[in-house]
Amino acid sequence: MKFRLLLSLFIFSIQHLISQTIDKEKLLEYYESQRYADAAQYLQSMYPSDTKDTKSLTQMAYCYMMSGKLPEAEKSYLKVNSIEPENVPVLFSLATINSRRGNKAKARAYLSEIIRLDSLNFNAWKQLAGYGENADERLKYLKKANTLNNTDPDVAYDLSMTYRELKQYPQAYEVLKTAIAADPGNFTLQQAQLPVANQLGKYREVVENGEKLLKENTDANVINEMGQAYFYLKDYQRCAALFKTLEDLGVRNEGTLYFMALSYRELKEYDKAEIYAKKTIDEGISNHTSIYYTALGGIYEQKEQFSNALEAYKRGLTFSSSPTLYYRLGLLYDFNLKQAKNAVNYYNLYLKNKPDPEEKDQIEYAKARIAALTTTKELVKK
Template identity: 35%
Template sequence: MRIIILTTILLFSLRGSAQNTAADNLLILELLQNQRYDEAAETLRKIYPEPISDTKILSRIGYSLRMAGKLSEAETYYLRILEQDPTEISSLFSMAGISQRKGNFVKAKEYYKQILASDSTNFSVYKQLSDMIESSEGLIYATTYLQKANSLNSSDGDIAYSYSKVLKDMKQFESAARVLNDAIKADSTNLILLRGKAELAYAMKDWNGVIDICSVIIRDGDRSPNIVKMLGEAYYSVRKYQQAIDILEGMEANDMKTESTLYFIAMSYKALKNYNKSVDYLNKTIKESISLNTAGYYAQIGDVLEKSQLTRKSLEAYQKSLFFDNKSLTLYTIATIYDQKLKQPKTALSYYKRYINSKPPAEQKAYIEYSTYRISQLSK
């Protein structure tokens, strides 16, 4: 719809030129409607050869090039407009947008500030600034622009949600609630705003509020992990342990488990005096809390220490690696250290056997053959 509107504006702006014809208009319309922006730009440049001073024509060529992804070329046309009128808002917006797409957020901010210099109540600018700064620097750094945008348009859901998050993180719960409620008055079915209310209730430990709001959100089709997790934890917090288990085990079944969800399942089973289940889930919690890379990190520490001739310390690191993951190659490494460096044949034999029993992959054929040979030698 936005493209159609812009296309219509483009055509009307061109009709005033004596050089333009109905056939040209139809051709440009067809190109733009089919998103053939590069061809549209070339057609416009053929119809309007240089030198071009008409800012409307410069703007249309710039627009076509920008939509075609030719950002540097588009910039040259917008800059020519700004040379004639440094306060031309549409071109400043376009230059800010191009700068954002090119990752030059500092430059984009300067263009937005130029717009504000002549239009200090431009909501769109504050919204663009807050979105850009939130994504590039972090939400907290967008606070000033979010506050201003919200004061100009309190019903905008995206702004209200982001601004309420800032206020929530600053423990300004009443202000955050007011921002969300004002926006919800304008759009009571906005799930983003309802999510914000659920997150605020969670931060305030208003567990019944969390249950009520999350239930509405889930009923309306949003079963995102964070919403389900908050609901499960809220049921636990109001001592509805079986409901908490049902919800959080559902997350586990759908591969959405986290350390936190497993912990609350364990605590719910504990409260219900199902101690076997509680221990099972506490063990799962411990496993989930450990990085999958921990064993590898300890193995790397062992390798570094071994290369540093710190043999005993390297063994300690390798043993820690085995605690997190019984990897066959780590077993082989320990076996060779005891065998070749420490000359402890009994311990080496034990680790060679553990290595073979771990069923190492076929690509470790050389290690398998060597271990088998050493087992036969050390067993004599």
């Protein structure tokens, strides 16, 4: 009932602006059913196309924006902006439209204009931070927004993340502490504070707050931070138990496995320590590492830095027995290093390591080169 009354009053306020009579009931129906496109079309039919009435243009622009017709909304707002160039709500709407359309430069320009007009506009600073080109620029905008409202949870969270990125942990902690004090039930802020507190050595605090958060929700990030805190508190049993929980949940990485290996070592459970040390090594090695070294070796070959290429290829073999690497080494020894014996050795290793059957041409070439090199006097000499 209250919503209907407000809409009726708004419609009445614009009715006197035009000579034609607006059907208030029809317009009210459009709003209540959220048929903003129909509302915009209806309003447009009631005003001349060259109208300069800013209230009418703003109303049409809003309906277009709400209906997703952003080009039409921008056109109407630009008309208002040309008549009233320092209208802050219109500038915000233009910034929003351009943000939704992916035109960050324009959105940023409108927000900057708002700040020029009103340097204490919290929302403008807050939104502008989203267009910062680097951490230092985001920090500048977020600090200003936080100064204007240090309890806003979104700004506090983003500012703390930026401080963390810049490794400014005390500042990140204080920003979150203030925001949490204003909203003790904000679990997102409390969770964001855990890794910062760990960095600052506040391990007891991490454990205490982590336990409270786990009562609300079993979150892997919270368990991870608590596990680290227990390790530094030298409670290796609890540390290992928490990271084992993560492993059982299918959540593990190089870091969690490493803490488990160290914890079991401190507990003198050396068999388990050995298992997790090996798991840590395996986790730290990418399945694609040998491919990366293959690419690096190829680059060195192109630069005619053959010793570096040799080192790269052999380094790649320490991660996996890649047929491709064996083949590349065969070619390198064959044509660039002129070491026939080594070339034959690597061609053979290539064939023994089950190359892809689709590499038919390479397989045949390797066989042909082995045959050619093993019959040359050069091979005998070397």
